[in-house]
Amino acid sequence: MNEQFTEEEYRKRLTEIDRGSYKTFSVLLERYHDLWRTTFHRQHQALVNATQCSGDLFYNCQNVRHSFGVIESRDCAYCYDAGHMQDCQDAYEPAFNCELQYDCHACNRGKRIAACSVCYDVVGCAYCDMCHNASHLFGCISLKHKEYCILNKQYTKEEYLALLPAVIGRMQSDGTWGEFFPASLLPFAYNETVAQEYYPLDRASAEERGWRWKEEEHAPPNSKKVISAAQLPDHIKDTPDDVLNWAIRCEATGKLFRIVKQELLYYRKMGLPLPRLHPDERYRQRMAFTNSRKLFERTCAKCSKTMETTYAPDRPEIVYCEDCYLKEVY
Secondary structure, X not given: OOOOOOHHHHXXXXXXXXXXXXHHHHHHHHHHHHHHHHOEEEOOOOEEEEEXXXXXXXXXXXXXXXXXXXXXXXXXEEEEEEEOEEOOEEEEOOOOOEXXXXXXXXXXXXXXXXXXXXXXXXXXXXXXXXXXXXEEXXXXXXXXXXXXXXXXXXXXXXXXXXXXXXXXXXXHHHOOOOOOOOHHHOOOOHHHOOHHHXXXXXXXXXXXXXOOXXXXXXXXXXXXXXXXXXXXXXXXXHOOHHHHHEEEEOOOOOXXXXXXXXXXXXXXXXXXXXXXXXXXXXXXXXXXXXXXXXOEEEEOOOOXXXXXXXXXXXXXXXXXXXXXXXXXXX
């Protein structure tokens, strides 16, 4: 709790904390949340050797705009969970020697490509999916070691170069050129994807944008006993092996969940109490505690300077600009 100890005092203090008790755990968690709310926070969560960058979570980057989770990159914009890029825009999860990518997803070692998904070691491709070690492909799926193909059909270099402008021209005329694959091809519903975690929508808003929605279906666990989370033993040492046969009702959502053997062994080894919340609810709460992938204007709590940060103005944390934070900690 930000209190300094000697090593001996620290180890003694740890032995005094009964971490196997859920009551103790709940008290400590609330104390931590109080500490989080009353301690000042940095304008950015992590900017290490990052110059002329806007967004958050950068390492060794230069001139990367409105991006999040980027390492070893320069001259990029609107990129997420990415690394080792140059001159890329609107890219999600690319890595390793990526250059001139636009509107792509998970394309490693891809150069001069647009609107591609999960393509590795490709050059000069557009609208391709799952193509590897290839070049000069358009609208192709699952091709390897190929070049000069359109819709998976092989052409000579001369035929390809003659036909491609007509295909692009048709897409330009109907307004689809430069856009990613249409929503009608999405393999998952919006609320099944990571997008729902960072940019949550309700069903009506998702369907209004043309995205599918999947209602959750939870089959009840096949258990001989159902108990409420409040009925669980407070301490892990008092938890019987038979808990593996119980269905536990989440105290927040009412959903039933099970404890599996490997999980119980881990809690016992680490001296941790059994959870009282459904795994989905635990994950939701962790995500709610993290910063969003949006940028906001907010006033520094120390010098009142306007700054750009991922802490929304209505969040309760005390946020310092970079200069004030560094002065305070150093």
